[in-house]
Amino acid sequence: MRSFVVLGAGLVVVTSALALFIKCHPFQEEEKIAVRGEMSLRHIAERNSVPIDALIPLLPQERRTGRVATLLGLQEPVKNLGLARDSIISAIRTAQSEGFPAVDVLRYVLWSIWLLGAGCLLLRGRRVRRIRTLWLVATLAVFGLVLGAAPNPMEAVVKFHKLLQSIPGNPVVFVVLNLVIFTLFSLIGAKMLCSWGCQLGALQETLYNIPLFKSLKRRLKLPFAASIAVRITIYLIFFALFFELLNINQGGPGSILYHHLNMFKIYEFYDLALFTLLLIPFVLVASLVVFRPFCQLICPFGLYSWLLENVAVYRVRKVRTDRCIECHQCEKACPTDAMQAMNKGERRYFLPDCWSCGSCIDACPQGALEFTSARKILRRSPLRSGSQPERRGCVT
Ligand code: SF4
Ligand code: SF4
Incomplete structure (x- = not known):
């Protein structure tokens, strides 16, 4: 626990410093x-990376008569709206000169404190499930x-790609540090940001926690092979369109596929793309029976954080393999294939996504599982302590 608190406190300090640095760094790309x-x-x-509110x-006044009229007006080509180019540029310059909003700095700082708290809860390892339900509701409300x-993990990945294409309005410092902060969160604890801090993940899981269709939930675990295949396919299509490998769309504004799938905009109604508007009801209804469908099937940060899981310092591990009685309670409690794959011990890396939700820790009657670092397992190695040898099929 002590080393995690030290690491977490360091994360709070680093995140706050980086966020303040971004806030104070002037945007220098106004001309593009x-x-x-x-x-x-x-x-x-x-x-141009400015808030839609700007x-x-x-x-025109008649396009701002209600939420839906405004939403539709924002989707129309500006030439149809009769807007002057100069007035748009002037509004963008004003928004850019305001730089990184203070509220975003607050979000980063709060996030790091929030994840530190979640990590301590996981390390304590008792009644995680019950507290987590309330935690997610609070995450949904606050974040x-x-x-x-904004900012959000999905956009951090997309903006990084924009930087590679030198798309205007994406200051290098902002984009790089944004991704660095999100990466740090995921390196300290496996999927900690996704699992305990993401505003969209919290919305989906809160719906999943509603006690409806329980038997369906148990049967409708997304097979990892299918979910990762869909997520990678969507990423590859995005990549091919974005870097114009398919020779269609010519790099126009529609070439950023994730803009049309960006469900984070549910918290920013006016900025919703029309396709996302259609996607939202499906994802929300699916979330009642499937664990985090958007995260498992679409989100590029979900894919990225899955890669980072392999090198994350803290994650759920079977620390006391000698205690495991193979009752499989942990697998039943796990909302994904992660625990089953860990128990089978087929491989050590690139296991199905583990969301560090702690359900398996709660479910294990023997206390064999912990959210911990690999160092602790080494210290407790049965071979070192002279107790029973490790059971076949259990990996750490
Ligand atoms: S995978 Fe899910 S939880 Fe993680 S950033 Fe994407 S939407 Fe959020
Ligand atoms: S193995 Fe499953 S139940 Fe355990 S923390 Fe990971 S996702 Fe949750």
Whole structure:
């Protein structure tokens, strides 16, 4: 516990320092503003990395009569709206000069404190499940409803790709540090950010926790092979479109596939893409019976954090293999294939996503599982202590 607290406290300090640095760093790419007549205000906001709120006042009055009218107005090409290019550029410059919003700095700092707390809870290893349900509701309320859609892990990945393509409006310092912070969160604890801090993950899991369709939930675990195949396929299509490998779309605004799948915008209604608007009901209904469908099937950060899981310092591990009575309670409690794969011990790396939810720790009647570092397992190695040898089929 002590080493995690030290590591976590270090993370809080580093995150706060990096977030403050981003806040104070001036945006220097104002001159590369992308505005074309066929782009909608929503695309323009995305391409220039400014909040959509900064462009809403440009809409003609009749397009701002209600939420839906505004949403539709923001999707229309600006030439159809009769908006002058200069006024759009001026609004973008004003928004860019305001730089990184203070509320985003607050989010990073809160996130690191929040994840430190979640880690301590996991390390304690008792009644994690019950507290987690409330924790996720609080995450949804604070990081989603109050603090909104941005910044978020999915955009961090997309913006990093934009940087590689030199798409304007993505200051290098902001994009790199943004991804560095998210990476640090996931390196200290496996999928800690996804599992305990992500506003969209919390929404899906809160729906999943509603005690409905329990038997369906048990049967509808997404097979890892299928979920990873879908997630990688979507990423590859995004990549091919984005880097124009398919020779279609010519790098137009529609070439960023994830913009059309960005469900984080559920917290920023006006910034929703039309396809996402259609996707939302399916994902929300599916979340009642399937564990985090968006995370398992679509999110590029989910894919990235799955890779990072292999080198994360802290994760759920079977520390007392000699205690395991193979009752498989942990597998039943696990919402994914992760625990089953760990027990089978087929391989050590690239196991199915483990969300560090702690359900298996709670479920194990023998206390064989812990959220811990590999160092602790080495210290407790049965061979070193002279107790029973490790059971076949259990990996750490
Ligand atoms: S995988 Fe899920 S929890 Fe992780 S960043 Fe994406 S939406 Fe959030
Ligand atoms: S192995 Fe399964 S139950 Fe255990 S923490 Fe990971 S996802 Fe949760």
